[in-house]
Amino acid sequence: MRQPIPILLDRMYGVLLLLEQSKTAEAIYQIGTVEELLQTKGLPGLAQTAAKLDQAYRTTVAESLGAAIAARDTARLKSAIYSLTYLLMLEKLDQLTAMLQNRDVRPDTRKVVMDLARDYFSHIFEETFGRRRPAQVKAMEQTLDRMDGAVRQQAAPQFEQLRRQLSQALLSHFAAELLPGLPG
Amino acid sequence: MNAGALKAPPGLGVLACLLLFGFGELSGALQGGYREEIRQYATAAAQARPAVHQLTGVADIDQVLLERVADRSLARLHTFHLHSHGLGLVTLILLTIVANTRFSPKTRTALSLWVALGLLYPFGWLTISLGLPMMGEAAAFQLAERLFFIPFGGAYLLAVGALIVLYAADLIKQRRENTPP
Numbered sequence: 001m002r003q004p005i006p007i008l009l010d011r012m013y014g015v016l017l018l019l020e021q022s023k024t025a026e027a028i029y030q031i032g033t034v035e036e037l038l039q040t041k042g043l044p045g046l047a048q049t050a051a052k053l054d055q056a057y058r059t060t061v062a063e064s065l066g067a068a069i070a071a072r073d074t075a076r077l078k079s080a081i082y083s084l085t086y087l088l089m090l091e092k093l094d095q096l097t098a099m100l101q102n103r104d105v106r107p108d109t110r111k112v113v114m115d116l117a118r119d120y121f122s123h124i125f126e127e128t129f130g131r132r133r134p135a136q137v138k139a140m141e142q143t144l145d146r147m148d149g150a151v152r153q154q155a156a157p158q159f160e161q162l163r164r165q166l167s168q169a170l171l172s173h174f175a176a177e178l179l180p181g182l183p184g
Numbered sequence: 185m186n187a188g189a190l191k192a193p194p195g196l197g198v199l200a201c202l203l204l205f206g207f208g209e210l211s212g213a214l215q216g217g218y219r220e221e222i223r224q225y226a227t228a229a230a231q232a233r234p235a236v237h238q239l240t241g242v243a244d245i246d247q248v249l250l251e252r253v254a255d256r257s258l259a260r261l262h263t264f265h266l267h268s269h270g271l272g273l274v275t276l277i278l279l280t281i282v283a284n285t286r287f288s289p290k291t292r293t294a295l296s297l298w299v300a301l302g303l304l305y306p307f308g309w310l311t312i313s314l315g316l317p318m319m320g321e322a323a324a325f326q327l328a329e330r331l332f333f334i335p336f337g338g339a340y341l342l343a344v345g346a347l348i349v350l351y352a353a354d355l356i357k358q359r360r361e362n363t364p365p
Contacts, residue, residue, distance in 0.1 A: 004251045006244035044243050109238040112248055
């Protein structure tokens with residue numbers, strides 16, 4: 001059974017689709033409804049998530065997101081969402097790094113986190129860039145496959161190496177789309 | 185067994201089957217009418233036990249972990265619903281077969297009781313469904329195994345095996361009796 005995807009990811013994908021069709025006003029409206037929906041479910045919204053990640057990774061995604069919404073700037077909004085996705089992926093990979101050191105963490109819990117990191121990649125980066133940059137996306141997919149294997153085998157050093165490889169690839173292949181100053 | 189004069193199974197056995205059907209129906213109705221409430225109960229119970237479900241404090245990871253608990257809890261309730269109906273029906277057929285054998289009354293009673301014990305087996309799925317949010321899937325499964333699957337599922341399996349053997353032996357005996365010297 002495929003695991004459910006987080007509401008945040010689902011809605012971020014919806015917002016990106018609207019932005020790709022240059023429906024900026026609808027995308028901004030959608031962001032507003034996401035905030036409401038997540039709050040009613042007791043989950044942090046887009047801005048709150050961005051602020052939390054900014055604090056953890058010393059980035060300025062929340063500010064960029066707010067500025068892009070205020071200016072109704074499609075390109076900046078897309079960039080903020082890609083950057084937020086990147087940080088959300090990084091957060092999952094950092095969780096996995098910690099989990100791989102801890103023998104008490106069950107394999108299925110590790111799998112949930114790995115699948116989630118992969119979901120962020122598949123739904124946002126692969127969906128958007130799969131056709132435009134197939135070679136790079138395919139290479140990153142293969143790295144994710146190997147990371148999945150490392151997680152299963154609980155091979156922490158191998159995972160760390162692949163994690164660095166993946167973040168470097170994401171930062172270099174999507175440098176034009178991501179905000180500057182994101183951590184590797 | 186003579187199809188023309190089929191004997192009814194013991195009344196208590198039929199009642200036990202009907203009760204299991206009733207529980208199956210009730211669980212089906214609950215799933216249909218209170219699906220969201222069941223999910224909310226499972227999520228809240230799991231959320232109150234972060235160590236059991238290895239919650240991380242990261243919102244999206246925990247959301248997936250909690251949704252999995254809710255999904256699995258509902259899935260086990262659905263299994264209970266299906267097994268209750270299936271086992272109720274199969275047991276009713278088995279009790280009818282036992283009632284219509286040429287076994288001695290004592291053997292028939294013992295076999296009927298033995299088969300009817302198996303009716304408790306599906307409650308193992310209900311135990312998992314209710315226990316999973318509180319103690320995790322592995323522990324809930326172990327509890328169900330200890331309380332229901334091994335004793336009653338095992339008893340059912342053995343009862344069916346015993347019925348097959350006794351029935352086959354009786355058939356052979358009948359053939360021998362009917363064979364002219």
